[in-house]
Amino acid sequence: MILALTLAISLQQEPWIPAIEAGKKAMQTGNAEEAYKHFYYALSLVPDPGPVLELLLENAQGNPDARVMWAVDWAAYAADERGVIKPTRDMRRKLPPEDSVPLELAKARTSAVRELGRFHGKWEKSRKIGASLVAEWAEDLGRTLAAPSPALINGPAANFDANLAPNHAGMKRVHTALQDVIRTAFSSGKPEIALRAGRCLTGMAAQARFKDLEGPPAPGWATNMGSAAGSVNRARRLLLNNVQIWSIEELEEMDLMEQRAFTQAHGGFENPGVSLSPRSWYRIETNCGWGTLHGSATTVEHHHERLAGWYDQDPFTERPGILRVVPESHGLEMEGAPFWWAGGFQGGDTTTLKFTCGNIPGLGRGITHELTHRFDGAVFGGLPGWLSEGRATWTGAAYGSIYDTEFVPNHASPGTLLGALNMGYGNQEKLEELVGSGPEEYRDNYTAGYALWVYLNTWAGPENPEQGQPLIPIYSERLQSYMEGKERSRGDPVAVFAAFFADGQDGRPDGMKEFAADFKTFLEGFHWRNKAPWTSRYTTKTPKGDPSPTIMDEPTWSWLRGRTEPWFGQDQARVAGEILLGVGREKEAVDAFTWSLRVDEPSDAVLDDFSKILQRLGAKDAGWVIDSWARLGGPHRPPPKEPAPFIASLPATRGFLERLAMAAKDYNSKGLSMTASALASDHDKLASLLGLPLLYMVLPGVKVRLENKDFGLHPFDTPPRALSLGGWGEDGLTGYEDRRVEGLWYMDKQGDLHVGRKEPRKGTDTMDRASRWRDAFALSKEWLDPGRWKLSAQIEMTTAFVSGGICLGWTRRDRNIRFGFEVGDAAYSAGVKPSAAVTDRLSWHLRDLYVRRGGQSGAVAFKNPDPTFSLEILVDGPTAEFLVEGQRVAVVSTLDGRPIHGKIGFFTSQGAMRIRNPVVQRLDRIRFSPAGPALGGGLHPTRPGEDSWRELIHRPVLGLPMTVSGTLLLWFPEETSKKLAALKTGEREGRIREVLSRFFMDYAAEDPSQGITVVLPKSIDPAIAGRLKSSFDQQASGGFSVAFHERDTTLEESEWTVQGWTSPAVAFVDPAGILLWAQRYGRYRTGFPSELRRWMTMHHDHIRTGLAGPKE
DSSP, rough: OOOHHHHHHHHHTOOHHHHHHHHHHHHHTTOOHHHHHHHHHHHTOOOOOOHHHHHHHHHTOOOOOHHHHHHHHHHHHOOOTTOOOOHHHHHHHHOHHHHHHHHHHHHHHHHHHHHHHHHHHHHHOOOOOOOOHHHHHHHHHHHHHHHTTTTHHTTTTOOOOSSSOOHHHHHHHHHHHHHHHHHHHHTTTTTHHHEEEEEEHHHHHHHEEEHHHHHSSGGGOOOOOOOHHHHHHHHHHGGGGGGGOOOHHHHHHHOOOHHHHHHHHSSTTTTTTEEETTTSSSSEEEEEEEHHHHHHHHHHHHHHHHHHHHHOOOOOTTTTTTEEEEEEEEHHHHHHHTTTTTTTTETEEEEEEEOOOOOOHHHHHHHHHHHHHHHHHHHHHHHOOHHHHHHHHTTTSSSSSTOOOOOOTTTTOHHOOOHHHTTTTHHHHHHHHTTOOSSTTTTHHHHHHHHHHHHHHHHOOOOOOOOTTTOOOOOHHHHHHHOSSSSGGOOHHHHHHHHHHHHOOOOOOBSSSHHHHHHHHHHTTOOOTTGGGGGGGOOOOSOOOOOOOOOOOGGGGSSBBBBOOOOOTTTTHHHHHHHHHTOOOOHHHHHHHHHHHHSOOHEEEEEHHHHHHHTTTTOOOHHHHHOGGGGGGGBBEEEEEEOOGGGGHHHHHHHHHHHHHHHHHHHHHTTTTHHHHHHHHHHHHHHHHOOOOOOOOOOOHHHHHHHHTTTTTSSSSSSOOOGGOEEEEOOOOHHHHHHHOOTTTETTTSSSSESSSSSOOSSSSSSSSSEEEEEEEEEEOOOOOOEEEEEEEEEEESSSSEEEEEEEEETTTEEEEEEEEEEEHHHHHSSSSSOOOOOOOOEEEOOOOTSSSSEEEEEEEEEEEOOOEEEEEEETTTEEEETTTTEEEEEOOOOOOOOBBEEEEEEEESSOOEEEEEEEEEEEHHHTTTOOOOOGBBSSSSSSSOOOOOTTSSSSOOOOOOOOOOOOEEOOOOOOOOHHHHHTTTTHHHHHHHHHHHHHHHHHTTTTOOOEEEEEESSSSSHHHHHHHHHGGGGGGTTHHHHHHHOSOOOSSSSEEETTEEEEEEEEEEEEEEEEEEEEOOOOOSSOOOOOHHHHHHHTTOTTTTTSSSSO
């Protein structure tokens, strides 16, 4: 009675009351299945699940399996932080009779979590090599085990931080070791090593100086760039005579294989690719590859000549320049980049540019921009930032072809001009800031400086001259005098600017107020809604551009996410580890790689190096962690095969594992097969995390039930829970910060999350017409660890138009996956039309922020118009699939194959939305069950996955031999029973050989570095593998393997046969083990299909998984 009264009081007027009341009525009538549905729904809503768990347990009295499973859930919930459970007399009646296992499991779980807390504390204080890694592994495991228990989550596990802690002492040791390496390298005649170490220290110093560095602040000792830059210059001078300079003719004589070998041989600046432009005006140095070097060398002088014509002089006839091209942002930092966001910079006669996933005409825009700074410095000297960047931005855009000799004088970009207006530079205060001390954000110089430059250089007033009379710019002569004169650098820059351009003479405004008003009118004239007549003087057109094939140099195809404000040591710590490992400073290399784990998303190559060092240094505990840590797993990094070397130090954790195994076997003997299988899965998940043997309890009846989703009165997996139980907070999210309104979200009484507004709307309706442009972001406080889980929610528009979305796997503001959507009527919300269209569709886009691949996008039509739509996301290891209104719209896997883990957040950039009933359910049991699908629903030779090649794209491939530059799969489906019955001896092998002979003809034409894996059906004699390998192994330059599969389906959208033979499929799997392309293999007239060739070329010579090229 006390329980019932408490329940009624606590749930008064809350949304789960109807579900609970309906469940009680169904239970009273003996309809347990109906009651289960209502209680199960209420469980996902209620903030305190305890009372509902009791009702579910009571409802399952007639189902022994479900009764035990709900008892296990309730005991985990009810145990305090010491594992003590004090059930009431009524509760004892509901628990399974004479069965202490649920309470014992809760007690054992508590003991394990508390033990892991002590274990973490011990290793956190330890000075052993790699001790912090073991400590943080223990935090992850403790948080995973504590998840079902509120007392553990809020108690012993409350301090289990998912973020890896910085170690300043380790950073200092790395920094000092690199300085030692430089001194030793110079004294031993190894300037190439000094150059690498010096560039790394320069990169660290550049990062330390960035005013908008993210993460913990950089230590003061890291900011000294001078000595590091001096070491770099000294090393380059010593190496100068040892570096081969390739002529353009020599580069052009190389065939494709020689070009690829060149790229591999010149992957670092200790031995860069070097060439001279045709007239030796520029020396080009790059570690990007052959295509970048050749393209830069053959085109740079055209950009120089165009600028010389514009300046009407060439101050560099006796001063050759250097063009240095790097493939990554951290490479720019290693050259001393002044800003994290810079795509290039000019230092004296040296031009440094980043070139990633691009083409030579695009690179030429950057070259023109930076060479404009070179010319400005030589001709004028010391131009203010707005003018310097404004002119360079204009020259980079105001031509068409590389070979154009002139700029388009009246070229103007309305988008950039309106951008300056929107940034406020039509106002006097902002304008004076621009021309005075400079804007707080230097990047404003590009947009606002461009606008001011175009205005001063071209503006001739709003009135057109009489016919036949020329346009006479008001400011252009004064602008030339301003640039040439020294007085612009003396006194108050705003007063000097006004003296030149706002002096009230010759039609110029009188004072900055009038000047700003005129400038604002100029900018407003370009608005698309009401363009001023005089804008016809300007053009956005340029002469025809050049063909722009993408350069396929492997180092330029970055495996990193798009760079935003870095953390100190980002990418640099990893390079430091490689350098220190190379010179035998292994202890400091451990410090560097540990640092890298905190700031980078580590590649397989780095993890392999890291593990080997730790093992050599005797740090077997930490080495095992690097090999076995769930957050570092991936298709190429299987679960651990050896037990954790410290397992003896975790008796309570192992005891919990053993108790799970005993319980599974005991319940199986009692006929409770679903309970036995569920607890066996719990056991196997924990065992996999500890490197211990799995039970893999195969119960045929359970497998069939799971495949049919026949779960009875308890889900096979753990029950769902409201995401809001952990609470909400706010943090950074790149792209949603410039217009961020802090706290622009709230949680209502129903537990629903509202994003885009701070408080409930005042009106009686549920939707506002106005959809304001404001960034909002609410981030869950709960960290979801790697594994399999599902999120479901209802998204309700609360404004007439919404642009928003969800991010998952949030580990940092710049590292997450974003599913964005636009829904509603934007024109109606803006007041452009009087009535709103029905909401019958949604546009979506998916971004994972990796540089080398764009996003996905599409649209979904609703079956019934509705301002509310359902959203479901299934995450499994590295893969996430997104469903809107029950329709699967997108699938994505992480680029490196790492599992998705982190927080979930909801964001808006326009309008507001309500996230109704966001629910998370862990599905790890099904993953470890006999009926578990292949990881990510992908391709596996024995486990079920998606049933068509189309649906397998973007999913992992496991259980098959893979190679580091990607793998070509030739998949032979099972033949039809009719064909199998008609086959003669040797006929099937003959067919396979005939297909392989054709396949190798196409393969050889590509000079590939990829290996081949032939996958045959299980019905074939396994001895064929050896025979095929003997015949074809030497023809596969990247390796040749034969494997077997047990999939009976053809994986085709329709079953194709040729003379009764099922058609094989050819597929491309990338170096991380993700399927990117697949197609039925046929007789190609011109070799492999172009899309397959593109994937092969993109991954040529990728010998360090997850990193570009063989070196830095």
